[in-house]
Amino acid sequence: MIDEHDVRLQYGFECTNCENRWYYDRYRCPDCGSTHFDDWQLGHGTLIARTTARVTPEDVRDENGLGLAEFGDGVRVIAQLSDIEGPPAIDDTVELAGKVPLRDDGGEPILGPRLVPVDSAGVDGGTHP
Amino acid sequence: MTTFRSEATPSIDELMNRAASRALGDADCDGDAVTSVHVGNMAAEAFNRTSGLANALVASIGVHGASADRIENTSASGASAFLRGYEAVASGHSDVALVVGVEKMSAVETSDATEIIGRILHEREYAQGLTLPSLAALAAETYLRRYDASRDALTAIAMKNHANGAQNPDAQFQRRVSAQDVKNSPLVADPLRLFDCCPMSDGSAALVLARTTPTEGDVLVSSAASATDTHAVAERRDPIRVDSARKAGERAFDRGGLGPTDVDVACLHDAFTILELLELEELGFFERGTAWEATLSGATRRDGSLPVNPGGGLKARGHPLGATGVAQLVELTRQLTNRADGRQVLNAKTGLAINVAGFGNNSVCTILQRYDD
Numbered sequence: 001m002i003d004e005h006d007v008r009l010q011y012g013f014e015c016t017n018c019e020n021r022w023y024y025d026r027y028r029c030p031d032c033g034s035t036h037f038d039d040w041q042l043g044h045g046t047l048i049a050r051t052t053a054r055v056t057p058e059d060v061r062d063e064n065g066l067g068l069a070e071f072g073d074g075v076r077v078i079a080q081l082s083d084i085e086g087p088p089a090i091d092d093t094v095e096l097a098g099k100v101p102l103r104d105d106g107g108e109p110i111l112g113p114r115l116v117p118v119d120s121a122g123v124d125g126g127t128h129p
Numbered sequence: 130m131t132t133f134r135s136e137a138t139p140s141i142d143e144l145m146n147r148a149a150s151r152a153l154g155d156a157d158c159d160g161d162a163v164t165s166v167h168v169g170n171m172a173a174e175a176f177n178r179t180s181g182l183a184n185a186l187v188a189s190i191g192v193h194g195a196s197a198d199r200i201e202n203t204s205a206s207g208a209s210a211f212l213r214g215y216e217a218v219a220s221g222h223s224d225v226a227l228v229v230g231v232e233k234m235s236a237v238e239t240s241d242a243t244e245i246i247g248r249i250l251h252e253r254e255y256a257q258g259l260t261l262p263s264l265a266a267l268a269a270e271t272y273l274r275r276y277d278a279s280r281d282a283l284t285a286i287a288m289k290n291h292a293n294g295a296q297n298p299d300a301q302f303q304r305r306v307s308a309q310d311v312k313n314s315p316l317v318a319d320p321l322r323l324f325d326c327c328p329m330s331d332g333s334a335a336l337v338l339a340r341t342t343p344t345e346g347d348v349l350v351s352s353a354a355s356a357t358d359t360h361a362v363a364e365r366r367d368p369i370r371v372d373s374a375r376k377a378g379e380r381a382f383d384r385g386g387l388g389p390t391d392v393d394v395a396c397l398h399d400a401f402t403i404l405e406l407l408e409l410e411e412l413g414f415f416e417r418g419t420a421w422e423a424t425l426s427g428a429t430r431r432d433g434s435l436p437v438n439p440g441g442g443l444k445a446r447g448h449p450l451g452a453t454g455v456a457q458l459v460e461l462t463r464q465l466t467n468r469a470d471g472r473q474v475l476n477a478k479t480g481l482a483i484n485v486a487g488f489g490n491n492s493v494c495t496i497l498q499r500y501d502d
Binding site for chain 2: 009022023024025048049050051052053054055056057058059060061064066068074076077078079080090102103110112
């Protein structure tokens with residue numbers, strides 16, 4: 001059973017009616033309108049765009065590597081890039097893994113996964129805010 | 130409109146009052162003639178701890194008994210307010226509509242403003258620390274790589290729009306910038322630098338719309354249309370597509386019986402230099418992957434085949450969120466009536482504006498035409 005918001009971020013959704021898949025929370029299936037979904041493991045994806053933000057919100061790490069990755073069935077996710085052993089490069093195989101503070105203002109941090117090269121999966125995603 | 134500033138002294142109410150009063154004066158229109166008021170504003174509650182903008186405005190400028198409300202569509206609030214005013218007049222529900230856009234962003238610290246703007250993102254994208262500049266950077270990186278395009282095209286946009294802003298007394302930045310200025314400015318998100326990004330701004334702009342029998346030189350609303358795209362930017366079919374702008378443009382062209390070749394001057398939403406390239410392609414002005422070459426060739430300069438952002442754009446005129454869409458239309462009106470002193474596009478009869486909410490979440494396209502008997 002997956003019910004923690006920060007863990008939930010590692011999963012996408014699959015419509016139980018039409019099997020359409022997506023990652024970002026929505027109330028109704030964009031194809032059939034169903035409100036019944038299952039969790040769906042993203043698995044491996046490919047990094048298709050990346051940047052490093054040098055001006056970041058105060059509760060985000062100073063240099064925030066970000067990437068757009070494409071997973072199966074056209075599902076795409078933008079997430080922080082892991083910086084352990086160097087961040088992934090364009091066309092690298094990645095997965096959304098780990099549970100690190102993505103935003104931390106000294107209060108209750110927002111925890112979640114980063115895009116990690118597949119051969120590095122299992123590490124915690126690297127530098128924290 | 131008011132001059133756009135990084136830190137304007139007047140309150141948000143005063144900015145609105147000034148812009149509205151000037152528009153009524155320009156239109157030689159009494160407050161009592163106004164039958165509807167449409168105020169575009171994104172976040173007065175967050176920036177200024179106030180609300181009820183439309184009600185405060187009508188009471189202050191002598192508009193009595195009109196229909197009045199506020200329209201919020203993030204950074205396209207201004208164009209959305211204009212769209213509602215246009216629909217009210219075109220439908221016959223209003224005879225004279227006053228459209229006002231306003232934002233005063235400097236009332237909070239920059240970090241707080243960044244947070245306010247960041248909250249328009251999808252919750253999961255916000256959680257990752259995404260910002261609008263970082264989304265623009267992902268698009269820019271993809272565009273340059275896919276089309277083997279030169280970074281100089283982005284620099285050329287910043288230089289062009291600043292050169293135009295230097296001729297606009299209402300612009301926040303009335304000075305030219307060199308290629309070295311752009312290239313030496315700090316990286317915000319690779320490959321975008323500070324001079325690829327619009328500033329935070331204070332300001333207001335206003336227009337009066339009326340049902341009337343046009344006479345020579347009047348400016349007519351040919352059409353206006355809007356369209357949405359996904360909330361989460363990652364869900365777009367391509368990081369360099371802005372489908373909301375394409376759809377809004379197609380609808381506006383279709384409703385006006387016009388096409389891209391009919392446009393003499395355009396005000397695009399250059400919140401980031403890359404957006405000017407993407408919008409040029411989405412609106413059909415240039416084939417995909419070619420707007421960067423057209424830009425480098427000078428096609429979008431004031432003396433080019435399609436002058437773009439002659440008033441300086443968001444880049445140099447400034448970007449007070451809720452005011453920008455109306456300011457674009459003020460600029461087009463000046464261009465179409467030969468009142469754009471020092472930056473006039475010659476023989477401009479048809480102008481197009483695209484105002485984009487969020488990072489392409491919702492776009493509003495408006496086409497204005499000068500009436501020639």
